[in-house]
Amino acid sequence: MPNNHKRLYLFLCAWLCAVTVAFAQYTVTLRIVQQPALHAEDTIFAAGNFNNWQPADGRFYFVKQHGYLSLQIKNVPATVVEFKCTRGDWGKTESALAGADIGNHVISITGDTTIDISIAAWKDDFAPVVKQRTVSPNVHILDTAFAVPQLNSKRRIWIYLPPGYHAGNEKYPVMYLQDGQNLFDASTAAFGEWGVDEILDSMVKKGAPSCIVVGIDNGAERMQEYNPFDNEKFGKGKGKAYVDFLVQTLKPFIDGHYRTLRSKNRTIIGGSSMGGLISFYALLKYPDIFGRGGIFSPAFWTADGIKKLTDSAGNKLTGKLFFYMGELEGGTYVNDMEEVVETVAKKSDAMIYKVIDPEGQHNEQAWHKWFADFYRWIMEDGFNNAIRLDK
Structure with missing residues (x-):
């Protein structure tokens, strides 16, 4: 214990x-x-x-x-x-x-x-509503068709660079978030955006620590790519290959082209629903790569093996984990997350911040609501300032 x-x-x-x-x-x-x-x-x-x-x-x-x-x-x-x-x-x-x-x-x-x-x-x-672009100037598209060799596919990749990035020589923590099309821009988000860029612009302006954010679009096989386990309804799980892509292909590219802090405690992963599931799996599979995570409304119900894996591999977790679930998502989903959180608490030295919002639903508006709290907490202890290259 x-x-x-x-x-x-x-x-x-x-x-x-x-x-x-x-x-x-x-x-x-x-x-x-x-x-x-x-x-x-x-x-x-x-x-x-x-x-x-x-x-x-x-x-x-x-x-x-x-x-x-x-x-x-x-x-x-x-x-x-x-x-x-x-x-x-x-x-x-x-x-x-x-x-x-x-x-x-x-x-x-x-x-x-x-x-x-x-x-x-x-x-x-009715005529389709033309959604206005809401993306911050600090966000750009890294690639519209970034190669994903582990899945034999391509993916659009977004990147948020902190205010002042191009004027300095600081290195920054990096956060990898799933469902990239829902993070920054209302024009690409089917059900509303998280507003990650606006939240971070505002928080950094008020003195919060800065961070690079990498958003990875989901693909047509989202239910398979974000699940490390086979599912009778949704098919063969491809989550292991997807997480291997993050670690073996995407992270080395980001570290090689941007000023990043590369240690596990400066590497964060997060997502919601199926994206929350695969982010938690990434923490378990690569605990030496991802030290901190944001697990929003995780779809643990689709992954029969996640509780057993948490029991066997949870002792490897040593960083900081943020778990969120809305009560209005349903008691079964809340209980699934509670069971996983309890196992992590018993098995590991990880610091856990758990939120169950009595008014929370399973949507981007709920994840937007809690993103600032997640970011503020996950970036504490040693994240207060970016580290200069000459230090």
Whole structure:
């Protein structure tokens, strides 16, 4: 058992004891009581935190019953269910009357529940909204087709250089973040951006330590590339090869072309959902490369082997780990993360900052909300100033 003073627990929610596995199982019935006449014959699906937001999941579609389009979801624990209706594609999701995006339906399940849904309009019946670019001047595209030999593919790579980078000779820590298209620019983010560049510009201006951020776009096989384990539904896991790419190809390139601090405690990795899963796996697989990590809403449920790997390899973790989950993502996902965090706490000397946000959802807005806290904490102790080349 590692010494307690080597670990830091920040339990931010007093209600934590309420987030336990519920033994009761309930039936949730969704009924569409109103929808536009256009596309009335199309199949409508529910996509939510109960099926990893798959927009055309054949297990969750509405059928005509008792005068309504209904969908019955059985064996739901006492949790929070969050979903949207689609016609099989995220480009064909329900919207407001004028085509604007709407929030998710959010239901707290405490018993058998019937929910009536009114669909005002479908997003694809309106002209696409042209998203404005929101990227900071400190961000540029490193390459639109950076070679990924381990996966026989190519990927767009973004890089954020700290304010004043080109005017000095300092070396900087490097943070590698997954799902690069969602980090910096609203025009490339399907569901909103994290706003990493604006957050860091503001924090550095106020005296926070600086950092280089490398954003790696996800590919068409995101569910496989961000999973180190095979999954019956999503296919063969390619996460080991992806993490090998980060360590063997991308990091050497970044270190060779930019002024970086290369030690493990100056190398950070992070991501959300599947990106959170693969970032945590990278910490376990390469503990001598990645010393610090941000694991946001990790999709541990897709990786049957992650808990066993944490148990066997967690003792190698010695750095700082930030874990986030929103309560509104669902009790099962919260419990999965709790189990992994507890194992890391028991096995390792790692410092842990854990957040369970009672209002948090599984989206970019939630990850944006907590990114500054993550960054402030992960950059503490010895990160207060960049190290000059001559030191």
